[in-house]
Amino acid sequence: MTPVAEQRTAEFLDALGAAFGDGTLVKLKLGGYHGPEEGLKSAEGRKVALKGGERLSIVWRYQTRDITKNYEIGGALALLRQGLAKDFRSARLSTTVFDLTFERNGDKVRLKREEVAGREAAPVTHDRAKDxxxxxxxxxxxxxxxxxxxxxxxxxxxxxxxxxxxxxxxxxxxxxxxxxxxxxxxxxxxxxxxxxxxxxxxxxxxxxxxxxxxxxxxxxxxxxxxxxxxxxxxxxxxxxxxxxxxxxxxxxxxxxxxxxxxxxxxxxxxxxxxxxxxxxxxxxxxxxxxxxxxxxxxxxxxxxxxxxxxxxxxxxxxxxxxxxxxxxxxxxxxxxxxxxxxxxxxxxxxxxxxxxxxxxxxxxxxxxxxxxxxxxxxxxxxxxxxxxxxxxx
Ligand SMILES: C[S@@+](CC[C@H](N)C(=O)[O-])C[C@H]1O[C@@H](n2cnc3c(N)ncnc32)[C@H](O)[C@@H]1O
Structure with a gap:
């Protein structure tokens, strides 16, 4: 990736980290997957509260099944940095205040921010497996x-x-x-x-x-x-x-x-x-x-x-x-x-x-x-x- 693309990716991930931290995260979507994982199509993230603390829960959507994994936010951001650099061509961060879309075309990255009004944060759900x-x-x-x-x-x-x-x-x-x-x-x-x-x-x-x-x-x-x-x-x-x-x-x-x-x-x-x-x-x-x-x-x-x-x-x-x-x-x-x-x-x-x-x-x-x-x-x-x-x- 070019330095500009890297900087824009970092900007996108900083916005995700901030929304996770201040409770304004609604959801994260990743699309356009073209990496090595067979059958993987897209992914969707939200914040959950677990016994060990708050996590970013990501549902990895495969052709025939979904796999959910919960990540500490630091680990999730590192993983997403790699994913956005190589495997996913698009992402959309929705917060209570704005939507930020990420589009990668080869080495180039484009970010687009749109303000929104009146949107509520997604409730932080607890681990459903526990229930x-x-x-x-x-x-x-x-x-x-x-x-x-x-x-x-x-x-x-x-x-x-x-x-x-x-x-x-x-x-x-x-x-x-x-x-x-x-x-x-x-x-x-x-x-x-x-x-x-x-x-x-x-x-x-x-x-x-x-x-x-x-x-x-x-x-x-x-x-x-x-x-x-x-x-x-x-x-x-x-x-x-x-x-x-x-x-x-x-x-x-x-x-x-x-x-x-x-x-x-x-x-x-x-x-x-x-x-x-x-x-x-x-x-x-x-x-x-x-x-x-x-x-x-x-x-x-x-x-x-x-x-x-x-x-x-x-x-x-x-x-x-x-x-x-x-x-x-x-x-x-x-x-x-x-x-x-x-x-x-x-x-x-x-x-x-x-x-x-x-x-x-x-x-x-x-x-x-x-x-x-x-x-x-x-x-x-x-x-x-x-x-x-x-x-x-
Ligand atoms: C498809 S398995 C289902 C097992 C279990 N109920 C489950 O759902 O995981 C059917 C089981 O019923 C047993 N079985 C079939 N006919 C039976 C019979 N007449 N008397 C006792 N066990 C029988 C088989 O040996 C087999 O282990």
């Missing part, structure tokens, strides 16, 4: 391979981390609503590596719930791993057992959950929850092969042929029909049931959650619900839903 129910610093997250030695969530684990936090946010109030004397045991069916099991147990134990929790899993190696992690973390009332969902004795369970248990394993979990008279049953289904096969083999309403002849629509319909019938059968069994997305589908396409709360309505609308189930099956060419067989409907 999550499952703090990233938990040692068991590291043991499960979701965080690094400094307690930072790995890039590859961001979706999983977001999902378990969302699940805890959804489940905690539902569990809280269960009268204490009826809250005895939570069973996580198809617990896998126990991400959700650990998250929910740790959250509940840390928030005054005296509850036992069991993870049921077919794979012995995962059961051993999870029991070891539970022991190491002093989780005395959490255990994992090897075996199939159907063989598990769930009697007395107050809550039955299943996150992405495969195909009909979700039905096994629902059935076990209903049979146990659980207060709450919550499942995020995985694949929907059983009903899809039924739909392929059966004769759907001819009016649906234009849809179901396309594999992609058949797949989507199979998912909706499977879960819609599950919801009806839960209603039939005395549960008030809701179906909704628990995270945006950008994080996982398997983002539907069925939440059923016991409301003692069993039998009241039984005939009407049975008729609806029969109608749906006829319409979509489903001979039998696997859950019907379990429930003896």
């Amino acid at each position: 999550r129910p499952v703090a990233a610093g938990k040692p068991w997250l590291r043991s499960l391979g979701l965080t690094d030695a400094q307690g930072r969530v790995l890039d590859s684990a961001q979706d999983k981390y977001r999902q378990i936090n969302k699940m805890v946010e959804i489940f905690a109030p539902l569990i809280q609503a269960i009268p204490k004397e009826r809250l005895k045991r939570i069973v996580d069916m198809g617990a896998g590596k126990g991400y959700l099991t650990f998250a929910l147990y740790d959250y509940l134990a840390g928030n005054g719930f005296d509850v036992e929790m069991v993870g049921v899993e077919l794979r012995q190696s995962l059961v051993e791993l999870c029991n070891g992690i539970a022991r190491d973390n002093g989780f005395a009332r959490l255990r994992f057992v090897e075996g199939s969902i159907l063989d598990h004795d769930a009697s007395g369970a107050s809550v039955v959950i299943a996150l992405h248990a495969c195909d009909t394993a979700t039905d096994d979990a629902i059935y076990k929850g209903i049979a146990a008279g659980a207060e709450l049953i919550a499942v995020a289904p995985c694949c929907h092969k059983q009903v899809r096969r039924e739909m392929e083999a059966g004769r759907a309403n001819a009016e649906l042929e234009f849809l179901l002849k396309h594999g992609v629509f058949l797949e989507r319909q199979a998912e909706m029909v499977t879960d819609g019938l599950r919801a009806l059968m839960l209603e039939l069994s005395g549960y008030k049931t809701r179906v909704f997305e628990f995270v945006p589908d950008a994080h996982t396409p398997k983002n539907v959650l069925i939440v059923a709360q016991k409301d003692g309505r069993a039998g009241r609308d039984r005939d009407a619900v049975l008729t609806r189930i029969a109608d749906v099956k006829r319409t979509f060419g489903v001979g039998r839903h696997y859950l019907e067989g379990l429930l003896g409907v």
